[in-house]
Amino acid sequence: MAAVTPFLTSIDGKHDEMCRLVTDWGNINSHSYNLHGLEELRLQVARSFETLEGEIRDIPLQPHAVINAKGEQNDVPLGRMLLIRKRPEAPIQVLLGIHIDTVYPKDHPFQAVVQVDARKFRGPGITDAKGGLVILLKALEAFEQSPFTHNVGWEVFVNPDEEIGSPGSRPILMECTQRHHLGLLFESCLPNGSLVGARRGTGEYTIVVRGRAAHVGRNPEEGRNAIHALARFIMEIGELEHDLKGVTVNIAQVSGNGAVNVVPDLGVGRIGVRITHPDDRQRLEERLGQAVSHLNALDGIGAALHGSIRRPPKVLDRGTVHVLESLRHCAGMLGVALDWRPTGGASDGNLLANAGLPTVDSLGARGGNIHSADEYLEIDSLTERAKLVALYLMKLGAGEIRVPGRSTAS
């Protein structure tokens, strides 16, 4: 322990700087579609990582295909992604990363970071996940100062589209999984400090139903009501949860044409789903497909379903359990009790783990009420988690922690 102590205590000296960074970054609006804010933040982050002297690349992402309220596809531009790589020739390769986008649009009232008391900040995206980005940076800075670096190379990714399912960064993340032994992601831990073990999978679907417009007074019999048909679809898939245990279906939004004297020829429904087991995907999609074909069997109605399971469930594989156990051992050396629990929320960790990369994805800040205007961060978690990750990396570099085996990609 003596050999690593000075590098761990150096992180205590970074406390004020960490608070300043999380405040500065939290004050920049970086909603997934706010390209200007994302770019400003990306430049600041890139500058902060320059001290690590890795190779920095920024990568444009493919636009996000979104079905709009008219049932048509729109291509929405996305921000740029950062990749920072150091010692690619080292025998052990670690992927570290986190997103910079948040769920708070530019016109949302929650825009600024405030210090609530000596222990807490409140602010948009500070726990999910800008605090995690600060932790990642300071853990790597401490590690790079230590004498245990030569065996460990690393790559940092910073993506701008996680909160919308990582549509643009996904292919780049998939490439990254091929050149690393393990993944450390900096999503927030659970409010009690537990890491996340298994995660449920998530998906999003849009159903577009087209009928035939007609005047309600003059020729209603010629109309084919798309909203009626959409309602049938909703009733059918609303029953799905009873039959498919572990599947949650949330019919979140319905829209269509507006005038009450016209038979509507368009109905659009948006559905969020959560699945627990990898097999749930097929069972769910079979049922959704059946419900769509029931609509297409109706006279004058045409229905199409868009979307997919964006993140398969993250099942705890042996390699990930090994990383979790090593982290618990390191936390014990720091006097911190650490365990892990399953959660319903998905992250990029789901994608990495499903590509076979052992991944722990909740090494970020402790806090709570994420995705709400009461999001808060517990300040002492910044140095605590940075020390934990720095210690893990030093022990990996010193050969005291074994490199986990990959699982078979599913």
Ligand SMILES: [Zn+2]
């Ligand atoms: Zn989030």
